[in-house]
Amino acid sequence: MKRLIEKGLMFGNLVPVESPALVERYNRALKALTGKETKLADFHIDISGYSPEVGDELGDHLYLNANGCNRQFILLTTDQKTAPLLNAKFSTSRGILSRFIEENEAQLFTLTARDAVAGELENTVYDLDEPKRLFDIRRITVVADTTGNHVAEGQKLSGLIERFRSEEDGWWDDVLIGEMIQLAEKTGDVTRNPVSLKATSFDQGNFWTAHFGGLYIFRDVEHPAALSVGPKEKLGALPITYVFDLSDRNQVAKLLDINDLVEPIHEARGTDAAAILRQKMDFIVVAAAAELGLDIGHGSRRDLRQAAASMGSRLPEEFRGLAELLRWVETGGRFPRITAMHPAYFYTLRAKPHADRDLVNMLLAELSPLDVRQLYICHKELFYDLYRSWPEAKKQFVADYLEREYQIDKAGARRDLFGPEPGMADTGVVVEAGPWSRRTSRKTDIVDAVGPWGSVRKDRR
Template sequence: MELLAEHDLINGQLLEIAEPHLIERYNRALEAFGLKPTGLDRFRIDMTGFSPEIAEELSDPEYLDPNAVNRRFIILSPAQEGLPVIHTSFSNTGSLMHAFFDANRRAIHAVTIRDVLYGEIEEDVVKVSDIEDLLSIQEVTFNVLSADDMLGKADELRKLSDRLISVPNAWRDDAMIERMVELAQLTGDIRKNALVPDQVVFRHDAFWSGHFGGIFVFIDDRTTTVICDPKAPGFRRSRPWQVSYIALNDHHRILEFLQRTGRIELPRASWIEGSGYLNHRTDMVLSDLIRRYDPEAPFDWLDAIWLQTWIHRNAKAVAEDGTYPFLQSAARKIAADGEFPLDDADSAHRFLLVRAKPDHEDRWLVSRLISVLVPSDFVSRFVFDKQGFYAAYEAYDQAFRAHAVKTLLDTYLRDKRAFRHRLYGFQEGRIHA
């Protein structure tokens, strides 16, 4: 993973914490969680406050996610809102954190001037034993605390202020006035700086969970659809009258579901020709073919002429695999007819030609699912399913690791937003993955 770290492809774009007062506040949050305080004089954190350096120091990558549910968070600065989430068991942790920052921006700014916010994103379950435990999560509550009890003091001052206004002769209570002065010196003017979060309950929408090898949960008006390994505990047993279950290897049913619910774009010239989508898929397929059939190939200087020569020399292997000829045929069909009927392709190839509908609210989740089903496209896997990419990367040899890093630097990392817009049609604000 050293090469990935060198180019910020893992644990990148984090906020460095080196100021002694911020480290002290972070330690107070760790101690509140029953964890050992850090001895580091600098470390980095993501949006939730997770630090890869502290995880290594504690020998516990799950120190903020102990049961893979009820995720902990530590907020030292409003600047965390713009950071990625690099370690989570749920794909929507980032969107929930964004919602919390959006709803409570004034309080977060005010409290973190003097204190640290920490707590848990509480669900209705404390441990996930089967699929039903995941499906029972309808909403989450941010249980928010502060090390110096700034929130409690602000709440106390607010109540005393209300009493001063509403109770006759309350202004004669010298002890109460003295307490209000004492609290105001600590909290400031709460009329201008709201210290108590306004909203802490948020809906738990469609998500991916890392439990049981990875589970996709899609929510529609009258039904919930679960896509996962059929060996996952609770598959087809949890609420079968309300939940539809699809095996992750059942490409036909998955595509039918995504198409029926309007979550994907079918292969049409209107978006394929301008996006370069098939060219990208072809490049990824060829790289994967070479990796599997010719691992000694010079990945550091592949070009069009070399690739064509390799294809001719390995025509039998290319034909037996069938993916490259299929993409070439699909490109010709789309150029001639403006579309490609998916019924003309076998189920293993269909996901090479579709993408998530760019304006659908589940576009990130659908893109993640497609990237899992098209593992040869390591660029899309990196964009939408970093856990899956890192697992695949570990199995690559050194030459292909270097090739993957160079490809990511030359494509996605050159301009992430432009790349996502061109290839996947995304017009997005914040990133949730």
């Protein structure tokens, strides 16, 4: 992991906490939230205020996320909005924190100029003792204030001012006036600079969670289902009709297709499909060569072609399927038949532009783990877990590639791979039916006739 840290591929873009004043504010907030303090003179924090160094010192890397479902946070600066979220338990947590900071940036800038803001991503579930409790999480409320309670006292002062203005004898109420003066010394002029935070509630519809071995929940779609990373039988009864795991490839493919969540790469508008397919094939060659102990030289395109040629029939099915599709993209001819059961199938898809695009690309990354670039971009926790077990040659190639090709232009790479960023209200676009997709009328006919997963019943019979 040291190689990734040195190249900025792990713990990158964290916010440094170096001044004694910021360390002291952090400790005040940490004490208020957890009863603990750090003795470190400097460290780094993510968007939630979690620090890997402080986690090492305390021997607890979940010190701000004890139960994994009501994450606490510490804000020292609004610059944290661009930092990553480490040890994420829910795919929605970083987005919620980022939107909260952006929509309250002016107020938070004022508050963090003199104190730390501490808070919690609160929901009505406090103990995830069984998987079905995940479905009780519907709305996340951001509860936040400074360690000096400036927000609460600002709201209290605003209420006193309203009383002073509306009550007939307010001018002669010495107790009321004295309390207002005392609070104003802490909060400042709340009539000119109101101390309040907005946009503190966020719906949690479709999401991924690390709990119970990993679970994707799609409930705010036309045909809901839950996808378990591990065996679905271990989850027990869930309050949703359809439950699959990642080995149910036909059903997962049907879920993504029938809810209009994905599109084939070769049909995506404005995409260089041939270049993307070649890069995916390169990653697969590197993985296969490393497993077989073959030399890939410097990892150039020529070196990888030679490695592929030397492997011959030992090349993985993922490579063969993508090679067939690449030939069709570049030269035409007969379209390759790549079904959901083919190992290359999920490598050929990307999410459509909709509000859950990142969640779907995260799922696709888990279904196509040999594409290490997509895995790194879309599912860093899984990338780091798998990286630890890779052969040294693969670790070196992947780290060098990501540093050289991705770090220099992250936004450009994401745009080329996944398209432009969708708006929050974007529900996606309709793509003309191609070799791998059905027209809407046909899809609707099938659903009306046998339900969204008719093939499931057939397979089970």
